[in-house]
Amino acid sequence: MxxxxxxxxxxxxxxxxxxxxxxxxxxxxxxxxxxxxxxxxxxxxxxxxxxxxxxxxxxxxxxxxxxxxxxxxxxxxxxxxxxxxxxxxxxxxxxxxxxxxxxxxxxxxxxxxxxxxxxxxxxxxxxxxxxxxxxxxxxxxxxxxxxxxxxxxxxxxxxxxxxxxxxxxxxxxxxxxxxxxxxxxxxxxxxxxxxxxxxxxxxxxxxxxxxxxxxxxxxxxxxxxxxxxxxxxxxxxxxxxNHKNNKINPLKRILGWNSQIMAIKKVKSGEFIGYGISYLAQTDIITALVPIGYSFGYSRSLSNKGRVLIGGQRCSVIGVVNMNMIIVDISHVDNAKVGDEVVLIGKQNDLEIKVSAFSEISNELNYEILAHLSESIVRTVIKQ
CATH class of the missing domain: 3.20.20.10 (Alanine racemase)
Known part of the structure; x- marks a missing residue:
């Protein structure tokens, strides 16, 4: 990428x-x-x-x-x-x-x-x-x-x-x-x-x-x-x-949003992570830096709340969402490395991050989250 x-x-x-x-x-x-x-x-x-x-x-x-x-x-x-x-x-x-x-x-x-x-x-x-x-x-x-x-x-x-x-x-x-x-x-x-x-x-x-x-x-x-x-x-x-025998949602989501790990760092217990003092490491942890932030539409309200998918695992966003970066706890992800895929919206293996997950955490409407996605992000068509 x-x-x-x-x-x-x-x-x-x-x-x-x-x-x-x-x-x-x-x-x-x-x-x-x-x-x-x-x-x-x-x-x-x-x-x-x-x-x-x-x-x-x-x-x-x-x-x-x-x-x-x-x-x-x-x-x-x-x-x-x-x-x-x-x-x-x-x-x-x-x-x-x-x-x-x-x-x-x-x-x-x-x-x-x-x-x-x-x-x-x-x-x-x-x-x-x-x-x-x-x-x-x-x-x-x-x-x-x-x-x-x-x-x-x-x-x-x-x-x-x-x-x-x-x-x-x-x-x-x-x-x-x-x-x-x-x-x-x-x-x-x-x-x-x-x-x-x-x-x-x-x-x-x-x-x-x-x-x-x-x-x-x-x-x-x-x-x-x-x-x-x-x-x-x-x-x-x-x-x-409610009026249907088949309870499967007939609509399919079009949009997926992916990034990648930019850097990996080991952080010792007792250290603060990111701006301010909003996140304190309770144990020794491993973090991944991901090069997206609120300037691309990843809301600052997702600080310490957001989730992403890495290596088939659900990972927590920790610390304050920056203008161009987020920090993610990948302590439980085996063999993670720089360049690995990070799913912000969409599926990875059997897991999925939905836009509705953003809405529930940030109190933003689906409409808001989608409309805030930066026009600078490259968009490409795929068939699945």
Whole structure:
């Protein structure tokens, strides 16, 4: 291994997850693969060609810069949808490239009209409705204003979608709030239709909503975390698996993360290890230095708590996680040597370190841990 660490992407897991989701959601529902946050840490440039290979032709991102990365990673035309940030100039760039984008305020709609006219092309927009999350979207009065502007500029605006975002479908505690959101969404959809504006796609569901609220699937679902092999929450997984005779998780994790031993040291009993006094050796021990730290996404909250796999053994991270290094107790690992594989996420022999193990120790969400994985880490595709 030339690099300090390596992220692997399992192509067989990609194929499995897409096949499962397509079968579950049905032919009438379009899957938009959410690849924001560097494809949830998996790498846009590496994951998009895999998704494309197994039949995904619609992608959702948050930033325009991500949209360009997806655009450049595709081998054939596909739909790209920006759900979040575009500066004024990026609105122009999106229209020029045929990239779709959310309109959640009148200012962006005005930019869309301005640059569509300038380019003599149609802006492909998704009108986002504010239904109760109170984050982004047009309220009922703003929607009426938007409808007027769109009808006045029908030659340069194409309404591809009408959407909203549900406030926490992964938890039953939000059920009443989500039901209220769906009612508001449908009421605003009626307003849109009454004005002769019929979107190609009605979409409100992310991974959790697509499984917990089947009626929310509509025409398109924005699937993120499940494509990568994770359930949105234990509640969503339990709700799904409880109705199945086969209790095996149908999703497979795509990502693995490996490093190697950089140095080995013997430390005597009574010595402190690493920064400060957070770890005191109770006996003579052997430690391994591993060249990854919080600058690569290995959280500092894993200090004295994290686990890795070395030589087929589960080993403890001891001392404070450094910016570029962690220290591991390998006293019980026979014949360990510099260069030996260190598994941070993934399997080694019969043992496995899951992302959920990070979550339980650090109180970070799966989403956080994946999104924090540094883009500087090399990513490569494997088949297993």
């Amino acid at each position: 030339i690099n300090n660490s390596l992220i692997t992407l399992n192509e067989n897991a990609v194929e499995n997850n897409i096949a499962f989701l397509k079968k579950k959601l049905g032919d009438k529902v379009k899957i938009s693969a959410v690849v924001k946050a560097n494809a949830y840490g998996h790498g846009i440039e590496q994951i998009v060609p895999l998704f494309e290979k197994y039949g995904i032709d619609h992608y959702s991102v948050f930033y325009y810069s991500e949209a360009i990365r997806v655009f450049d990673s595709l081998s054939k035309p596909a739909t790209i949808m920006v759900m979040g940030w575009l500066c004024e100039e990026s609105v122009r760039g999106a229209i020029a490239r045929g990239i779709e984008f959310f309109v959640f305020n009148i200012e962006r709609l005005n930019f869309a009209i301005k640059y569509a006219k300038e380019l003599n092309s149609k802006a492909k927009i998704h009108i986002e409705a504010e239904t109760g999350m109170n984050r982004s979207g047009l309220n009922a009065d703003e929607l009426k204003n938007a409808i007027t502007k769109i009808k006045e500029n029908a030659d340069c605006i194409e309404i591809v979608g009408f959407c909203t975002h549900l406030a926490g479908a992964e938890s039953i505690s939000n059920h009443v709030r989500i039901q209220s959101q769906l009612k508001k969404y449908n009421k605003m959809l009626v307003t849109l239709g009454a004005n002769g504006l019929i979107p190609k796609y009605r979409h409100v569901a992310n991974s959790a909503a697509a499984f917990v609220y089947p009626k929310a699937r509509m025409d398109l679902v924005r699937i993120g975390i499940m494509l990568y092999g994770f359930w949105s929450s234990s509640e969503v997984y339990v709700q799904y698996i």
